[in-house]
Structures are given as C-alpha cells and as structure tokens.
Amino acid sequence: MPELVIFDCDGVLVDSEPIAVRTHARVLGELGWPITEQEVIERFVGRSAASINELVEECLGAGPAAEAERRFTRLHAAAVDAGLLPVDGIPEVLAEIAVPVCVASSGSHDKMRRTLGRIGLYEHFAGRIFSATEVARGKPAPDLFLHAAARMGADPADCAVVEDSRYGVQAARAAGMRAFGYAGGLTPADWLEGPGTVVFTDMRQLPALIAETPQPGLDSENSTHSLISGG
Numbered sequence: 001m002p003e004l005v006i007f008d009c010d011g012v013l014v015d016s017e018p019i020a021v022r023t024h025a026r027v028l029g030e031l032g033w034p035i036t037e038q039e040v041i042e043r044f045v046g047r048s049a050a051s052i053n054e055l056v057e058e059c060l061g062a063g064p065a066a067e068a069e070r071r072f073t074r075l076h077a078a079a080v081d082a083g084l085l086p087v088d089g090i091p092e093v094l095a096e097i098a099v100p101v102c103v104a105s106s107g108s109h110d111k112m113r114r115t116l117g118r119i120g121l122y123e124h125f126a127g128r129i130f131s132a133t134e135v136a137r138g139k140p141a142p143d144l145f146l147h148a149a150a151r152m153g154a155d156p157a158d159c160a161v162v163e164d165s166r167y168g169v170q171a172a173r174a175a176g177m178r179a180f181g182y183a184g185g186l187t188p189a190d191w192l193e194g195p196g197t198v199v200f201t202d203m204r205q206l207p208a209l210i211a212e213t214p215q216p217g218l219d220s221e222n223s224t225h226s227l228i229s230g231g
Contacts, residue, residue, distance in 0.1 A: 001099050001211055002178065004154035006145055008046075009105035011164035011185045014115045015087050017045060019079045021186065027071045028056065031064045041186050046165025048106040048138030077114060086119045087185070089203035094124065096207040102128035104148040104161075106138055106168075128152065139167040142175035149175070160210050166191040173197065180209060 011017040024040045033056070035043075044052050049069070057065035094101065103125050105112055112129055116122040122129075130151065135143035149156050161172035164182045169192050172179035181192030181199040192199045198213055200206065 002154075002160040003099065003158040004149060004152050004160070005097055005099060005101045005210060006104050006148050006159055006161045006172075006177070007101060008161075008163045008165070008168050009103050009107055009112050009115065011045070011087070011187070012162050012182055013087060013090055013103065013121060014119055015085045015185070016080065016115055017164070017186050019084070020076060021045070023072055023075045023079065024052075027068050027075065028060075030071075031060055031068055033059050045186060046106060046139055046163075046167035048132035049108060050132070051106075051138050076111075080115055080118055084115060084118045086121070087182075087203055089206075090121075093203055093206050094121075097210065100128075100152060100154075101125070102130065102148055102152055104130045104144050106132045106144075108133055139165070140170035140174065142171050145171055145175040145177060149177075160213075162206065163192075169194060169197050178210075178213060180206060180213075182206075 007013055010020065021037050021040045024044060025035055025037045028035050043055065053065055053069055056068050060068070103112065109129065109131050112131065113122060116125065130144060130148040132138040132144050135147050137143045145159070145161055146156060149159050156176045160178040160180060161168070162180045162182060163169045163172060164185050164187055166187065169179045169181045173194060173196050179197040181197050182203060183189035183192055183199050184201045184203060189199050189201070198209055200209060
C-alpha cells in the first residue's frame with residue numbers, strides 16, 4: 001500500500017465536471033468565443049483557474065476574461081447548490097481505504113469548500129486540502145502533488161494519485177507518483193494512458209487497484225494498464 005493517496009477533486013470526488021464544462025461553454029459563447037463543450041473538455045479540464053483565465057484572455061482580452069471569470073463563478077456556484085452529487089462509488093471507496101488521504105486540486109479553496117461541503121466530504125478532508133493557488137505552477141507541472149506530499153510528510157515515490165484529466169495524470173507522472181486515471185467521467189480513457197498509470201472506469205475498483213499495483217518504473221514500456229468496468 002502507498003503511504004498516501006492524493007485525490008483530485010472535480011471529477012474524482014465530486015461529479016462537477018459536467019457543470020463546469022456547460023458553464024464555461026455558455027459564458028464564453030455569450031462573450032464572443034463560440035467554444036463547444038468538447039473543446040472545453042480538451043482545453044480546460046484539469047487546469048487551474050489561473051491557467052484557464054490566461055487562455056481566455058489570449059482569445060478575448062483582459063476585460064472579457066475578467067467578466068468570464070465572474071460569470072462562471074456565479075453560475076457554477078448556483079448549479080452546485082442546485083444538485084451536485086459525489087462521483088458514483090466515492091463514499092464506499094473512502095471508507096475502505098485505510099491509509100492517509102488528501103485532496104490536491106486545480107480549484108481554489110473556496111470552490112472546494114463549496115463542492116466538498118455540498119456532498120458532505122469537506123470535514124472528511126479538513127486540514128488535508130491543497131490547491132493549485134498554493135504553488136507556482138499548476139498541472140501538468142508536478143508542483144501541486146509534490147507540495148501535498150511534503151505537507152503530508154510522505155515520500156513522492158510512496159504516493160498514489162487519483163485523477164480524471166490528462167493534465168492531472170501527467171502531473172502525477174512528473175512527480176514520480178503512481179497514477180490512477182479514472183475514465184468513468186468526461187475524459188476518454190486513451191487521454192489518461194501512459195507510463196506508470198492504471199486506467200479504470202469504475203471507482204469501486206480503486207481500493208483493490210491501489211493495494212495490488214506496485215510502484216512501476218516510469219520508463220517501462222509495459223507500465224500502462226487499462227481496466228474496463230466489470231472486466
């Protein structure tokens with residue numbers, strides 16, 4: 001077993017990615033960027049708010065980018081309050097994992113306080129929640145995961161990361177950590193595949209996968225595995 005399991009938040013703990021994707025597409029379309037939901041998934045999912053804002057500013061300019069951020073924050077919060085759910089199977093998974101766990105997300109602390117609070121998990125992780133706002137570089141850089149490991153007193157080589165975005169699994173690999181790519185949400189499985197990564201589609205598989213998967217050599221050609229739900 002690893003010393004520490006690091007969970008991403010959006011798309012791994014809370015089923016918030018569809019809300020964020022729809023909201024980004026709506027807001028940016030209103031402000032003059034007719035981006036599709038599929039393009040939002042490809043370009044935004046897994047990135048920090050600061051990184052997304054930079055992309056929007058490049059396209060629309062500083063003023064519209066600031067307005068997009070304001071509109072997104074307001075509409076996203078309203079949608080979360082209206083009916084956010086946990087990712088299917090997460091309550092059972094958290095009850096089964098016996099080693100320390102924490103959260104390391106591209107989202108802000110305010111956002112995680114709202115989303116995790118809405119599904120009753122904020123107190124479960126209180127004091128062990130880390131945001132990309134605390135580091136110089138967001139995902140796919142390894143900074144956030146290395147920061148979380150250091151704060152939790154764990155060796156990066158003994159950490160497992162659970163992610164649902166390609167930028168997230170890239171960051172885990174760059175940090176020298178085992179990566180578990182959850183393909184049960186919006187991100188296609190082939191976007192998550194790579195060295196040192198197990199791709200799976202049913203969150204309930206996670207405890208057994210973590211217990212059974214050794215830390216692979218990250219340069220191994222055979223270190224990518226895929227598991228299909230029920231397979």
